[in-house]
Amino acid sequence: MDPVILFFLFGLVAGLLRSELKLPSALYDSLSIFLLLAIGLKGGQGLATQPLLPLLPQIGAVIVLGVLQTLIAFSALRLLFGFDRPNAASTAAHYGSVSVATFAVAAAWLAARDIAMEPQMAVLLAVMEIPAILVGIVLARGIHRDTDWKSLGHEAFLGKGVTLLLGGMAIGWAAGPEGLAPISGLYFDLFKAVLALFLLEMGLIVSRQVGELRRRGLSLIVFGLAMPLLSATLGLGTGWLLGLSVGGLTMLATLAASASYIAVPAAMRIAVPEANPAVSLAGSLGVTFPFNILLGIPLYHWMATRLSGA
Amino acid sequence: MDPVILFFLFGLVAGLLRSELKLPSALYDSLSIFLLLAIGLKGGQGLATQPLLPLLPQIGAVIVLGVLQTLIAFSALRLLFGFDRPNAASTAAHYGSVSVATFAVAAAWLAARDIAMEPQMAVLLAVMEIPAILVGIVLARGIHRDTDWKSLGHEAFLGKGVTLLLGGMAIGWAAGPEGLAPISGLYFDLFKAVLALFLLEMGLIVSRQVGELRRRGLSLIVFGLAMPLLSATLGLGTGWLLGLSVGGLTMLATLAASASYIAVPAAMRIAVPEANPAVSLAGSLGVTFPFNILLGIPLYHWMATRLSGA
């Protein structure tokens, strides 16, 4: 098994056994800054060697994809799972958005198998973080006069994650592959090893979701498994319309299937205070994240191969 | 001289001159997490290529070795050095256990000289952390009805150090050398450079023990030099019975000679509150650690060469 997955499982087991293992929070922050920058640099360096215009329809398509996922998740949670309005809206926003750690695991998975993907996947990652947040807020509160769209937009576009992805991409694009060469020893060659350490912490965090999962019974688990499968299918369809390669298809399916656990919870805590953050996180972190990295990615790749072979 | 030793001396001198140099505590924690994981991975990867059964007698032997060291240290401290019961028990537990930093320096020392050692030394390192803690508690308090063995066991087996060593080993064993290849650029190639930075901080910490050493006069210094020599001899004997190579003999002698300064102090502070933590730390950090890394390791290697040549 891939060592990054083993690191995740180690963190999970250590957490479940209530080990005293704890990563300093500054280390966790530093690792996530590194990963976001490195993903951005990699994507930007790829973009430097191709025209940017074809990106526009792709960006439009994944915005629609994110909105659609959020609406579907919201309806399902309201009608099938009996969630109240704020919790349904907040959880739907988590699932309509994306997870950077899942992206990183999928990128490492593809790289280990020498499967190329389009460099703009990093752009799409950044783009897909945002629409679900705005849709989630509208779903929770309706469109009010007093909604502070300015500060919401600020939150969405200038949050830490999007800033680092876009900044990294801009640097990678401006410097190009040769420009980045003197710093690639850190940002590219050590990427997987840093990701492994990050996943150790993710395992510890996931292990803390178990209590909430127990309390909420089966419904979170069912939703947390069904939703990524549905989203992955939508993602594959979108990727097929856009004419992506197998690697690109796999990645877009993975992005769609992934659920946010950093940007969206922070935004929802402020914009939809009535929603219980423990519920959405138990779903996105406790069920969907492990499912995606353990089983989802190989499955989506298999589906992508079928689709592009057809 | 080896640069890692130079880093240690630099930290020591900076601390003694009361420089304002200080490493952020999150950096110190991160470096120690890295070292523990890397040691575990290295050991586990070695174990992946050999049968595990022969490990069992070795584990049994080092448990006996740890218990024996603790009992000897306790008797010596009580009878020869006039320590009271709690301080003798707590200090003995430090010396019956092991120091990960000393292990790391010895591993780097052997690697720099291309001297191979058995991969299971990392397993023995993890195993040897624990027995002295339990023996120390019994020595301090006797065996009471109300001893909370459950939480003591938890403390001993699921403390940060043991968790990381065992987790790293499990990952290294499951992934094997090829599996670890994509992450070895960080965990193996940069090991020595990270160890150097860690030893800089160790030097700073050791420099703070000087005040206590002055107060306690000669007895701590005498004990802190004599005990590792005795323990190293016991370690060599044990290693000889187990048929270890010169590298393995050197390492087992070093492990036996080393004294804990992380896991044991934390456990003793809770289990034996009457013991003064400054005393044991002044010995293990202020005397034994520098002695081992500056003079001990080459000495134990020389003894190991003699022994296996005989």
Place this chain on the structure above:
Amino acid sequence: MDPVILFFLFGLVAGLLRSELKLPSALYDSLSIFLLLAIGLKGGQGLATQPLLPLLPQIGAVIVLGVLQTLIAFSALRLLFGFDRPNAASTAAHYGSVSVATFAVAAAWLAARDIAMEPQMAVLLAVMEIPAILVGIVLARGIHRDTDWKSLGHEAFLGKGVTLLLGGMAIGWAAGPEGLAPISGLYFDLFKAVLALFLLEMGLIVSRQVGELRRRGLSLIVFGLAMPLLSATLGLGTGWLLGLSVGGLTMLATLAASASYIAVPAAMRIAVPEANPAVSLAGSLGVTFPFNILLGIPLYHWMATRLSGA
């Protein structure tokens, strides 16, 4: 453009747009410790291969250079810019001292162009941090009986920056190039990538100086641009007298042109409490640092080429 400059610009823009991007302060501390150590190691390793005696006149010359710069800056600020005595003295001390980040950017700039410089530039960097602090204090307070020179000297010589530079140099010198080889993968090969991350944080810090720059109007900007140009010329002259190579000339000009933003502010806050730290920092960080790394270094190199061609 060089990626390290792009990282700086990214941080600057993110800060000006009020992004939520923030580096953990432990990461910033760790990066600066790394850079100082690496600069010291590199310099020390170079010194190991040459006689040390010729260093003495160079050290003397740069001390004079630092004192001269401080006196000129003080007079200019008092007479031309209308600063009161404490603020003029404190700001002059910033400009008479040096900036490690600017040194690092210049070192990377020279390395990228394969321009060699004398290894002792790291020694001169450490030496030039100090005299301006002492001169600044005398300028602010006159020479009093009750000046606590002992603790000022301690502050100046045993501050974090000087300690790490000198310690790194001593280690590099004692270990030599072969001794450092096993740790050069971290301290030398990753230097530029770590510098990039550090400059991202510098960009964020610089962006926070804008408010103060607005309040102070033009005078800080004029001084912050004119002073480095004057200092660079003095630095070039000094370097020419010392017979430095083009790389050495460029670096000494850059050092002279650079203004401190770590060691000096900390020392002045204590020694000259009446000075407003925001003023000096707005100049040294908000104007001079970006000017030097964006335009100054290439300019000083061009001047150095002219000078040594003449």
Place this chain on the structure above:
Amino acid sequence: MSTMHTEKRTLLTVFTEASIEQLLIRDMDRLGVRGYTISDARGKGSRGVRDASWDESRNIRIEVICAREQAEALLAHLQARYYSNYAMVACFSEVEVLRPGKF
């Protein structure tokens, strides 16, 4: 006994979630609070254990020294706006200050 001239003010201490720090700072600015101090914390309360193990479970501790009326106005605002949806506990205590004009 006392030779120093001091005046009484109220210290409002609030323990709450770190995720709303920026909101609370904006609120305090809007309500004319002239100074405050914030530090990091962890804890337990009716909303469970918040052990600062990651962003979602970090607490902060806000202290504001001001006149009683302002402290009450600030707390009333916090109560109306945050008490029902966020982990939050607050208390008043009495302190003496030297430069009453500042608070």
Place this chain on the structure above:
Amino acid sequence: MSTMHTEKRTLLTVFTEASIEQLLIRDMDRLGVRGYTISDARGKGSRGVRDASWDESRNIRIEVICAREQAEALLAHLQARYYSNYAMVACFSEVEVLRPGKF
């Protein structure tokens, strides 16, 4: 002067070694303490300087708002169990709370 209805409670503040944080949390849970806040600290006292330069010398600061009796019971327990062997200082002060049922 005051228009807000508040009730008096006791704030127990404890300064002690970080190494016993888990023990103290367990004790508070067992004694029925309903809420507490913990933050990191350093300091000096009769047991010397504890400057948080590494694990062994870190301090914490525990705050518990509760009824006077419970505060006394908790402090009595700390005194009996920890005062003689650990760096520990504690004090009571009076605070006013808004939702007395919580404490």
Place this chain on the structure above:
Amino acid sequence: MSTMHTEKRTLLTVFTEASIEQLLIRDMDRLGVRGYTISDARGKGSRGVRDASWDESRNIRIEVICAREQAEALLAHLQARYYSNYAMVACFSEVEVLRPGKF
């Protein structure tokens, strides 16, 4: 109501810039202060926002429990030496301690 024997002391709390921590520690030692606790903070006051985003803008929070006279002497010293040039705010409050001999 109270069954525990306590005595009154004064708690002096000081909010100030981290850059003078070492100076303040030296001052307290010189003035015979027997114990203190320091923790990290950020905040706002008349000298602007100090958000701990880097070294220059870090705050600390010092707490000293002692007799009223000593608290006043310490504060008088701080006022004379630091108030005009450094971000600094201080207040007294009343606390009860168990082992009055320590303070």
